[in-house]
Amino acid sequence: MPNEYPARRRSGWWLRNPRYFMFQMREIGGVVSALYGLVLLNLLMQLSAGESAYNSFLTTLRTPPVLYLNLVFFGFVVWHAITWFMLIGKAQPIRLTREPLPWKIVFGINLILWFVVSGAVVYLIFGGM
Amino acid sequence: MAEREIVFRVTRYRPTAGGRPTFQDYRIPVRDDMVVLDGLNYIKDHVDPSLTFRWSCRMGICGSCGANVDGRPRLTCGTYIRDLGKRIVKVEPLSNFPILKDLVVDFDDFLNKLASVKPHIIRKDWGDWTKEYTQYPEDLEAYRQQSLCINCMLCYAACPVVGASPEFVGPAASALALRYIRDTRDEGAAERLARLNTKTGVWECTFVGECSVVCPKDVDPAGAIQTLKFLATQRHMRRLLMPGAR
Incomplete structure (x- = not known):
């Protein structure tokens, strides 16, 4: 079509709407989750390399800059988890009755399960301390 | 019904002139019972007949009057100006579509x-x-x-x-x-x-x-x-x- 103005996505589109911003944060949270996976893989590699290599890596992880970075990354991962829990009831509506369960109920159930499982894991790791 | 004046900031794109789309401001009288489409039609009828936009049923059935109103895609026939609560109402063509003229996109x-x-x-x-x-x-x-x-x-x-x-x-x-x-x-x-x-x-x-x-x-x-x-x-x-x- 002559002289039509082509469709162009504006730069900074994700800052124009709070829901786009939340979506972008969710996606960044996905990348951060993958980074956490790489850290764990590296931890295993250091473990196989010997005790001193493992301890040295743990010391690095405990330095303040890495701890602060972890805090930020943890925030992203929590947001990633929460936003996906919010989507579960919308992506696959659960029909126990004629009408599907409202997504907020599914979200609430998932949050409770998440806290219970996380609490159990924390207890298993630190319970004996 | 009481009237007040607001500004409609509307995207203009003239295919024969080329270039980038620009905004044009129109100061128009509005009432509480007017929707954005009424505002556009007021401009077309009383201010600037060259303004181009699609519309048909005026009752949210035909789906032809969609536009970005204050940055959000809406049917202009179903969006009351009073609900926008602004003195300047920005009306742009729907995003992600090529623009043919003003608010009309190529679908x-x-x-x-x-x-x-x-x-x-x-x-x-x-x-x-x-x-x-x-x-x-x-x-x-x-x-x-x-x-x-x-x-x-x-x-x-x-x-x-x-x-x-x-x-x-x-x-x-x-x-x-x-x-x-x-x-x-x-x-x-x-x-x-x-x-x-x-x-x-x-x-x-x-x-x-x-x-x-x-x-x-x-x-x-x-x-x-x-x-x-x-x-x-x-x-x-x-x-x-x-x-x-x-």
């Missing part, structure tokens, strides 16, 4: 995507044309929500994935595909799922969900796409485990 690409999912009943054998195909209320209920789509394309304007990947089949076409897949009279699910189970099909969707937020008919295209992902996976696995299955 040929959308129509091609819609045609690709075959939005009509498909049957191998129509049999006796005089016979009725009985449907029960629950059969209708299975696809009623998706059948409410009016092709207004607000969902395409709201979808950042469409903006990033123009080949993506998009929300409305997907919702309408599900509408026919769920119709008990239809036998074309395999054809539609074959189209949708592609790189430019439903897997492109990252579930931003804004399409369902802006939909004026509560069609929930985002939910429809997730259901289609499930159906496409189910079909893929069935074909994998049972060669020859459709």
Whole structure:
């Protein structure tokens, strides 16, 4: 079509709407989750390399800059988890009755399960301390 | 009814002149019972007859008057100026579509995507044309929500994935595909799922969900796409485990 103005996505589109911003944060949270996976893989590699290599890596992880970075990354991962829990009831509506369960109920159930499982894991790791 | 003046800041694009779209301000009198489309028609009738925009039914049925109002895709016939609560109302053409003139966009690409999912009943054998195909209320209920789509394309304007990947089949076409897949009279699910189970099909969707937020008919295209992902996976696995299955 002559002289039509082509469709162009504006730069900074994700800052124009709070829901786009939340979506972008969710996606960044996905990348951060993958980074956490790489850290764990590296931890295993250091473990196989010997005790001193493992301890040295743990010391690095405990330095303040890495701890602060972890805090930020943890925030992203929590947001990633929460936003996906919010989507579960919308992506696959659960029909126990004629009408599907409202997504907020599914979200609430998932949050409770998440806290219970996380609490159990924390207890298993630190319970004996 | 009391009148007050507000400014309509409207996108202007003249195809013969070329260049980039610009904004033009129109100060117009408005009343509380006026919708944005009334404001545009006031401009067209009393201020500037060259302003170009689409509209038809004025009652949220035809889906032709969609525009970005204050940055959000809306039907201008269903958006009351008083609800915007601003002294300047910004009206722009729908995002993610080429602009033909002012607020009129080119939606040929959308129509091609819609045609690709075959939005009509498909049957191998129509049999006796005089016979009725009985449907029960629950059969209708299975696809009623998706059948409410009016092709207004607000969902395409709201979808950042469409903006990033123009080949993506998009929300409305997907919702309408599900509408026919769920119709008990239809036998074309395999054809539609074959189209949708592609790189430019439903897997492109990252579930931003804004399409369902802006939909004026509560069609929930985002939910429809997730259901289609499930159906496409189910079909893929069935074909994998049972060669020859459709």
